Amino acid sequence: MAFVKQRADDGDHGVDAPRHRIASFGRADASRRSDALLRSDAGSAGPEPPGGTPGTIDHRRSRRLGHPELWIWYLLAAVTYIGLGVFHKFLFNWFIGPIWLIAVVVIGPALWDWRRRSTRAGK
Amino acid sequence: MSWAAHQFEVYAIQAHLPKKMRGKVSFFGIYLGDFVPDFLSKFWVYGITINGKHYGSSIPHQWHRGWPGMGFTHTLFAAIAFTLAFWLWRRNRAFAIGFLLGYTAHALTDFNDSVGSMLLFPILTTSWSLQTWAYAATSDGGKYLDAAAYYSSLGLVMDLFWLAVVLCSWRVLTREHWRTQVVPADPKTWAWLGRWLPERGLVALYRATFFYGICRVIGWSTWAHFIARPVIDGTRRSGYPLDLSWTGPWWITARSLDHVNPWIVLPGTLMMLGAVYWAASKIWEPMGRAQARFTIRHGR
Numbered sequence A: 001m002a003f004v005k006q007r008a009d010d011g012d013h014g015v016d017a018p019r020h021r022i023a024s025f026g027r028a029d030a031s032r033r034s035d036a037l038l039r040s041d042a043g044s045a046g047p048e049p050p051g052g053t054p055g056t057i058d059h060r061r062s063r064r065l066g067h068p069e070l071w072i073w074y075l076l077a078a079v080t081y082i083g084l085g086v087f088h089k090f091l092f093n094w095f096i097g098p099i100w101l102i103a104v105v106v107i108g109p110a111l112w113d114w115r116r117r118s119t120r121a122g123k
Numbered sequence B: 001m002s003w004a005a006h007q008f009e010v011y012a013i014q015a016h017l018p019k020k021m022r023g024k025v026s027f028f029g030i031y032l033g034d035f036v037p038d039f040l041s042k043f044w045v046y047g048i049t050i051n052g053k054h055y056g057s058s059i060p061h062q063w064h065r066g067w068p069g070m071g072f073t074h075t076l077f078a079a080i081a082f083t084l085a086f087w088l089w090r091r092n093r094a095f096a097i098g099f100l101l102g103y104t105a106h107a108l109t110d111f112n113d114s115v116g117s118m119l120l121f122p123i124l125t126t127s128w129s130l131q132t133w134a135y136a137a138t139s140d141g142g143k144y145l146d147a148a149a150y151y152s153s154l155g156l157v158m159d160l161f162w163l164a165v166v167l168c169s170w171r172v173l174t175r176e177h178w179r180t181q182v183v184p185a186d187p188k189t190w191a192w193l194g195r196w197l198p199e200r201g202l203v204a205l206y207r208a209t210f211f212y213g214i215c216r217v218i219g220w221s222t223w224a225h226f227i228a229r230p231v232i233d234g235t236r237r238s239g240y241p242l243d244l245s246w247t248g249p250w251w252i253t254a255r256s257l258d259h260v261n262p263w264i265v266l267p268g269t270l271m272m273l274g275a276v277y278w279a280a281s282k283i284w285e286p287m288g289r290a291q292a293r294f295t296i297r298h299g300r
Helices: A002-009 A017-024 A027-042 A067-087 A096-122 B005-015 B027-041 B060-065 B076-090 B093-112 B142-150 B154-168 B175-182 B187-193 B199-227 B262-298
Strands: B048-050 B053-055
Touching (some): A096 B199, B005 B027, B005 B093, B005 B175, B027 B076, B027 B093, B076 B262, B093 B154, B093 B262
């Protein structure tokens, strides 16, 4: 009970300690904690990457994309979605739109990497 | 009604949270709050056609925004009632406040079209409408005519305005913002999603509503002005005519309901928006303390 009172007295928060700490610390620390959070839940035991730098591996051991490459995938998603949607308007839908982007950005680079690896292995 | 404005305002809220709430308000709460009003009411506005028979509302604007009808879904009363229900159920401050802000934004943004929303329901069932553009959802025209009218009127300007608001706060779309402000506010949900999606997928999920909004503006505008071949007043045209006049476009009859004097709508709505932000800010700390007590008592 004393604990409850003490938490209540500090005005804000007391909501849950880890979240409170994330908000209080600097951005870099919050960023590292986000990584740790995702990593722990995904069950991955690898070393923590340095602040989500492009080129490193994320919590699911997927490659982080650099800005230019990411832009290309987002642009591809937009062009294909708008291009098809204009002629098949049922695609302009709150469900299909977001799924389209996620599918292109997740599956596209994975397929691209797989193709590059198999081409290299073929040589 | 507003189209992509509802997608963009989710990020505008994220970018303009009071300082003490930054990094602590659930993005999913804001998104769901903004999504629920139309989710509950719009399915019957356009209706569905099965084997040539149309099922849907005979007076779509009355159903969507009026009373009797589902108009109560676009009110501050519903925003408060749903928020209260979520709060009593889960005692999750991050989600409840996010939901309240998202829902309020949706209800208030819809005051722009010719039908408006019943902002003071249930005290007053009269609509608050600025009549900026024509509400064009009809049982005959369906979604396509509605889209064509919206993107031929000041509705297009409204969408572009909200896009500009988000682009002026472009940092809200960055991976860094997602990592430092969005994930900490919703740790369990993002961690759960992280079991299936890589980081680039999670960030794409966060940005997906913005992406959908932009694609909607470009896609529907392109279709309405460059691809559609409508017949208006007996003349076949190449694209729907653009008309940026008040309560335009001229080629469709603006639907309307009994409404208050338009001159009091803008100041009244801004006051209501301010009141909701002020109230959210005032109840923030007490809700935090209540959540802490609930967490300890129930061991969550």
